[in-house]
Amino acid sequence: MNSFMMDIKNNSNDLHAVAEKTGFLKRLLEGKASTESYAEYLYNLYEVYNAIEVNLEKCKDNKVVKDFVLPEIYRAEAILKDLKFLLGENLNTMKPLASTRAYVARINEIGETAPELLVAHAYTRYLADLFGGRTIYGMVKDLYKIDEEGLNYYKYETLSDGPEMKGFVMNYHNKLNNIELNEEMKERFINEVANSYVYNIAISNELDFIRFNR
Template sequence: MGGGSARSGAPVTACFLPASSALGHRRSTLDAPATTPFSTLIRTASHEQHTEAENSSFMSDMLGGRLGVAAYRRYTEQLWFVYQALESASGVLADDPVVGPFIRPELTRSAELERDLAHLGGPGWRTGITPLPATAAYAARIEECVRDWPAGYVAHHYTRYLGDLSGGQIIRGTAEKTWGFARKGDGVRFYVFEGIPNPAAFKREYRELLDALPLDDLEKQRVIDECKRAFALNTAVFRELGEEFPLSA
């Protein structure tokens, strides 16, 4: 669903943009030099899952301008369900010592998504929209982390919002060009962060928050594994969208 390049350190398809054995990843991550920033560990350890998500056929076809606006609308609907779950944490976890620093009002996307969906589907856009099974599973996992494991929620927060700030901007540009939306206007407002005038600086500060997480090595490894899971959940959503909107021969 959004995303960023591995070079920038942000997910590309977390915008809803087979690995080595878990044991192998655990050893390589925990054996990394103690001075390696956690933001670097989480980026490099999830690179394979990130790449798989961003190379999905649906995302490739959408970014290539080969799909109709109905596919983009359906994709945006799925994002809405995910962000309803993601942003339910704002009141619940705002004072949590792990999650609290990441809860930033300038990141909130639900209102922008609803404005985009009203543009795409009219004032009655809520009527009849449904989550794909993969989307429902994705949202349920986020809600589970909000409820039971705040540190795991950080993994989902990272893959989504840093992705939206990075590769999500590629999706915005494609949508404006392919379906004629006004630049940064209705239809693509989800990708416009008016409260973040300097995305590069914001992402640097975000990575510093990751580096400062008060977690031991085993808990950090669990967060890394959850990040991989978040990308896998994104990939599953893309797969089902691809089945619903196959590219015509």
Template sequence: MNVDHPEDNLLIVRAFGRPDATASTMTGVNENGGVWKVTDPSGEHEHVVAWPSGQISERPEIRREVVLLYKAACEALGVSPREEHEPASDHPRGKHGAVEPEDEDKGGKPFSTVIRESSWSDHSDSERATFMEDIMKGRGTKQDYTDLVAQHFFMYEALEAAADSVLGDPAFEGFHVPALVRLPSLEADLRYLMGDDWRDRITPTPATAAYVARIREVSEARWVAGIVAHHYTRYLGDLSGGQMIAKRVAKQHELSGEGVAFYDFAELGSIPAFKDDYRAALDRLGASLSTAERADMLEEVRTAYGFNTAVFVDLGKRKAAAV
């Protein structure tokens, strides 16, 4: 929901299961519905409301479903909806801007919100790269998925080494926990998908090699905010849209656990709760940075998204060349 209209969150949860709610903030989305943090006389609760149209698979569909929920809530509660809630375009940010969950804005937007809003178009570009779009829409082959997993291995090998290098830095506190580590699951997935000799059979695309080089450059400089920029781009994506990808791929290619272990964050516990904690860590980090340092970090987030898009483009070229 748009940060300009926090009352819309309250309308939705009151209409769909929490009639006594006094406060509500949207904290997450998945293919089945939206997730809200709700306060009512009995305390705080996590509340899920199903999408009106059923399961979704594309990020732009979120805006449509939130608008439908808002209108249905208004009808149920006898409230007249605002005309401005009509979708203005097919752009995933819709008419007002970001449609992802908003953090509470106390005297200015939290840094986590600034990061998300500043990089939304870059994120959308990444998702809309043809190779990735094919996987997300179920048009990709099992080999396409395997090729993607191979590139993830190189990315996370560099990223998790970078994270390990600053684990003791107070500025990095709250970002990297053991349950977040993906390298062992990537190795297991590749072993399942390709066999025991998988390591000898994979190579990074030029874009992946450049991405890895940038992560290592940032790490060698011990630039914590830069490491967080890459960490945020990858892990928060894995915990959000990545969960949709996992279900799509598992169903399409009949994978059950093995082959999609990379996307299994069961050991992390509640994903919405972890994402709340992660955003809080981003806000703390942002508060410790100067204006120039925050701008540099925002630019690095956009750089990371650019690398991801370039990797997908390279994979598309590699696929076309193999035909």
């Protein structure tokens, strides 16, 4: 692992820990949430993934972005299936949180002004799914008794667990290590990864406050 990947991790380690141990995500994994609040969390993730994926596709001819346009790990379509199962017609009444709207606005902004930085948000979301998704899948299934039909978010049609998944993640890391950015853009990229964690933490905290602490 060369210095760029290490710089990314070193700059965001604390935020990564905060993301896992605060807000709604912490409540969810402790079994203290509800199926309804989980569906709302998923809906807000859907808005984020949809923005990332729409912008990746829009910018797929960019020399940096093109290596990270990977439909096999896209999550918006899978999450939408879960939402239709969990919410039914109520899906039409859902609205994104203020923090989600801010996050989506940021993704759309860099899609127009600095497409290379889209990869920072893709890295933060997709690698978290690939590393921790199976663990969260098992916990959500057991704690909230959600049927398999509502757990598509955690499943990959073209990637299997084990060596294949590990190889995919390592290849993703290698692409990041070899990303073609100048020093100024590398610094902006590292900061954008931190921004991504901040936005995700904000969504988790806002949802937790609205549903359980107000």
